[in-house]
Amino acid sequence: MSEFNQTRNIREIVVSDVLEPRERKAVLAMRATALFGSNGFENINNSLVQAASEIGAAATMTYEDLIFVNPLEVGAYVISEDPKVASQEALFYGSHKSIEDTLAETIEAMQLREFDVAAASLGLATKRFGSFYRQLDTVAFEAFRQYFRGINGFPGPSGLFTAAIPIIDLLSHGGSNINEEERSRLMEDVDRGLYPSHQSDLLKDLLLDEDPQVDMPDDVRASLKSLLNRFRKVHTGSVRRFVPQALNAGAEGSGGVADVAGYLASKILDLERNTK
Numbered sequence: 001m002s003e004f005n006q007t008r009n010i011r012e013i014v015v016s017d018v019l020e021p022r023e024r025k026a027v028l029a030m031r032a033t034a035l036f037g038s039n040g041f042e043n044i045n046n047s048l049v050q051a052a053s054e055i056g057a058a059a060t061m062t063y064e065d066l067i068f069v070n071p072l073e074v075g076a077y078v079i080s081e082d083p084k085v086a087s088q089e090a091l092f093y094g095s096h097k098s099i100e101d102t103l104a105e106t107i108e109a110m111q112l113r114e115f116d117v118a119a120a121s122l123g124l125a126t127k128r129f130g131s132f133y134r135q136l137d138t139v140a141f142e143a144f145r146q147y148f149r150g151i152n153g154f155p156g157p158s159g160l161f162t163a164a165i166p167i168i169d170l171l172s173h174g175g176s177n178i179n180e181e182e183r184s185r186l187m188e189d190v191d192r193g194l195y196p197s198h199q200s201d202l203l204k205d206l207l208l209d210e211d212p213q214v215d216m217p218d219d220v221r222a223s224l225k226s227l228l229n230r231f232r233k234v235h236t237g238s239v240r241r242f243v244p245q246a247l248n249a250g251a252e253g254s255g256g257v258a259d260v261a262g263y264l265a266s267k268i269l270d271l272e273r274n275t276k
Contacts, residue, residue: 006075007086010034013077015047022197025051026065027077033061033147034079049152057193060154061147063161064196067096079147088140095132096159099125103164107202110171115220122168122227126234133238141242154194159235161189163199165228170206172224174213183207 010030018024028048035041045059052059070077076090102125109118150156166186169175178186187207190200206212216224 007078007083007090008075009081009086010077010079011081021051021055022057022064022069023071025055025057026061026069028052029059029061029065030077030079032151033149036149036151045151052193055193055197057197058154059152060150061157062194063157063159066093066157067100068196068198070097072097078144080144082143085140085143088137089144091132091135092141092144095128095135099128099132100162100164102128103162103168107164107167107171110168110214110224113214113216115216115224119220119223119227122224122231126227126231129231129234129238133234133242136242138242145243154192161194161196163195163203165231167199167203167206168224168228170203170209170212171214172221172228174211175207 010027011034013027013031015024015027015031018027025048028044028051032041032045032048035044049059057064070093072090072094076093078086078089078093080086080089102121106118106121106125109115109121148156148158166175166178169178175183186195187204189195190204190207195203213221
């Protein structure tokens with residue numbers, strides 16, 4: 001995953017040169033986050049609020065900005081100024097994009113009833129997750145994680161706002177471990193522009209569907225549930241290692257969930273209960 005080490009500091013990007021609306025919004029959001037608390041914040045933040053309003057996105061730095069809009073192939077936008085930390089920041093974004101691409105393959109395969117492909121893709125996503133976290137330096141991660149703050153009343157970027165996992169959850173077993181409170185939170189945050197725009201309509205449709213499960217053999221469903229469980233376990237283990245403060249009572253992640261590791265662990269437990 002070293003191909004994602006090319007970086008461009010967001011402070012050096014000329015905003016007027018960025019013409020694509022979502023990329024421009026991402027640049028403004030990253031720039032505003034970088035300038036948070038300084039004299040230059042207000043002007044850039046005003047531009048961010050306007051740009052976000054025009055495309056129906058949250059006026060904050062989002063998961064979509066960093067993972068899907070960020071031009072990773074030609075040089076990732078980063079906030080960190082130290083080159084070594086910036087390289088790790090780019091690795092973080094690029095690796096998540098690689099994992100998201102694999103999860104997208106899982107979703108497409110499930111919709112096409114290509115269950116062998118879906119299982120292989122979901123298993124590969126888990127392997128990529130584990131491989132990525134073996135490459136990530138804990139000190140560097142803590143250095144750039146400080147930028148994952150929310151502004152303008154929105155939460156910051158977080159894996160909580162991947163649409164792929166709840167979509168797979170809903171397609172594989174109807175979201176049986178998504179309670180009504182979380183379902184309401186998902187719907188609200190989709191409408192607030194916090195979830196990736198290319199997947200938000202599908203996520204919302206599945207949440208509104210009384211029976212979103214894809215028809216599949218029972219043994220296939222059980223296998224996909226197990227693979228999703230494994231993905232969450234790897235994610236939980238990574239949180240415990242890289243964000244140990246999330247284990248503290250009342251600790252809050254950048255996505256606004258208190259006790260992040262506990263939240264992920266509860267999803268695993270719910271999934272295990274509903275597979276019996």
